[in-house]
Amino acid sequence: MVLDIAAIRADFPILAREVAGGKKLVYLDNAATTQKPRQVIDAMSYFYENCNSNVHRAVHTLAVEATEQYEAARDSIADWFGAKRENMVFTAGTTEAINLVAWGWARENLGEGDVILLTEMEHHADIVPWQLLGEEKGIEIRYIPINTEDGTLDMGAFDATIEEVSLVCVVHTSNVLGTRNPIERIISDAHARGRGGAGAKVLIDCAQGAPHHRINFATLGAEFVAISGHKMCGPTGIGCLLVDEDTLTEMVPFISGGDMIEEVHLTHSTFQTGPQKFEAGTPKIAEAIGWGAAINWLSQFDMTEIHAHCRGLGRWTAEQIRGIEGMTVHGEHDSDSGSGVVSFLHDSLHSEDLARLMDAGGFAMRTGHHCAQPLLRAFGVTSSNRVSFYLYNTREEAEAFIEHLRDVVTRFS
Secondary structure: OOOOHHHHHHOOHHHHOEEOOOEEOEEOEOOOOOOOOHHHHHHHHHHHHHHOOOOOOOOOHHHHHHHHHHHHHHHHHHHHOOOOHHHEEEEOOHHHHHHHHHHHHHHHHOOOOOEEEEEOOOOHHHOHHHHHHHHHHOOEEEEEOEEOOOOEEOHHHHHHHHHHOOEEEEEOEOOOOOOEOOHHHHHHHHHHHHHHHOOOEEEEEOOOOOOOOOOOHHHHOOOEEEEEOHHHOOOOOOEEEEEOHHHHOOOOOOOOOOOOEEEEOOOOEEEOOHHHHHOOOOOOHHHHHHHHHHHHHHOOOOHHHHHHHHHHHHHHHHHHHHOOOOEEEEOOOOOOOOOOEEEEEEOOOOHHHHHHHHHOOOEEOEEEOOOOHHHHHHOOOOOEEEEEOOOOOOHHHHHHHHHHHHHHHHHHO
C-alpha cells in the first residue's frame, strides 16, 4: 500500500495553519511530539461533552460510559502492542514508565554489587533515575559507548561487560541520531549471559521506536517496554509500561493512593494485583481514550510503509544537508533501519540562531541538547539542530526546507 499523504494531511487541522507572518507551517519536530488527527481530537471532545465522569467508582450512566470507553482504549492499545491487558500499566509517558521500573522494580530487587548497563545515547529519562537509584542503593552504572563515525553502539564493549550486568536499559531508536539499535541481540544476550549466565532483565525505551515500528511485546522478549502516546499521534500525558507477568509480581507500588488499593485500615493497607496496583488516583481517562483513537487511526496503515516514508525523507534530507558548506550531520542515514530523524550543526551559525531563522520561513524544527547531553558530548558539541519526519510530511516540504536552509546559510554565515 502506498500512503496517500494528501488524504492523511486532511485529517490534521493544524497542518493547514499559517505561521511566521503568513508562511505555511512545515512541521518537522515529530521526534518531540507528533500532531493529532481530527479523530483523536473528536474522541476526546466527545468524552468531555457527553460522558465526562470518573471511572470504576460509580454505577450512574456517565460513570458506566466513561469506564467502558476507558477500558476499551486499554484493550485496543494493549492489543496493538501484542500484549495482554494484564501486561500494561498506564503511565504519563515513557519518563514515568522508566521511573516505575527504577523505583517499583529495581529499588526492590537490586542492591550493592549489582550493575545496570545503559548506553551513551540514552535520553535523560533513561539516565537520571538510574543515577539516583545507584547513589541510594550502591548500584554500579555502566555505559556502552557509541561509535561517533556512524552513531552506532560499540557492541564489543557490550560483550565485554554483559556477564556482570543485572539490568540492561537501552533505547530502541535514538531521538538524536535516528539510529535503530540491535535490540534483538541485546535482549537475547542479556538473557543468556547476564548475571553470570543467570540472566539479566531488559528495559527498552520505545518512545521513538513505536511511532515507526509495530512493537510486539510478546515476541520482543524484553521484561519492560516503555512507550509514549504523544509521539504516535496520541495526546500528551499518556503512555504505558509493558511488563511480563512474572516481573510484575516482583514490583512494589511506586505511587500510592486511591484505586490501587484493595483495603485500607488505620494500621495497614492491602493492594490490588496486576497493573491496577500501579495506577493510583483518577486515571488519565480522556488521554487514554484519545490514545486509543490514535491507535485505531494508525491501524489503517502498514507500519512498514510509514517507516519507509519517514526514513526516506530523513535519508534524502541528510544527504542534502551534507552538501551545504559548513554543515555536519551526526549519525549514519544510508541504511534502511533507523528513523526520520536528522541532527546537524553549522560550524559558524549557532543552533538557536539557525532555528529562529528557519522558523521565520515557517519551518518548525528542534534545537538544543535534545535531552541527550552525554550523546552530544561524545560528538564534541553542546547543541544541535534536528528535523524529524512523520507520515504526514511530504517530499515537497523537505525540498522547501533545504532551499530555505541553503538561503539562510548563504546570507548569514
